[in-house]
Amino acid sequence: MIVSERHTDQGLLVTVCDADVLGESFEDEERGVSLTVTEEFYGGEEATPEEVEETLARASIGNLVGEEAVALAVDAGFVAEPNVLDVEDTRHAQFLRL
Template identity: 55%
Template sequence: MLLRERETKEGLLVSVCDPDCLGETFENGRASITVSESFYAGEDAVEATPEEVVAGLQRAQVANIVGEEAVGVAVDAGLVDEETVLEFGETRHAQLLWL
């Protein structure tokens, strides 16, 4: 999985995606999501283990998660409720916001 962390004025923004999703656009009939390299990759993105992804998501103020594996890790860790996961064709998407 690709993990990217960056500071914003709202706090730490974390993005996680399955590598095979990068550069793809997925649709579900009501909306679409593009997994852009400019948001999910870049020089500061790293290939991460499930444990590293969970640690990054726990540090995040806001997170965007795309891909079967990435979303599955967040759900299995109890960070994302399965009922809030969105299906986009061949992949899944979740957002995380700590208040």
């Protein structure tokens, strides 16, 4: 997985994506939803599942794309499964910790 961290006025923003979705676009025409996994937003460093979980634990905002990244976030309790969005051939989830 690829993880990046950015400090924002709202806290630590963490993005995580599966390596195979970086640079890809996904669309669900029925719901009018599209998602582009850009290098500018999702690009970062390769990380192990343990490193990703540690980084998400510090995040104020999490943005995740890909089967593996979203499954990790659900399994670790950062995101509830009903809040996961399926977009074409991938999964997307976000969380905000207040």
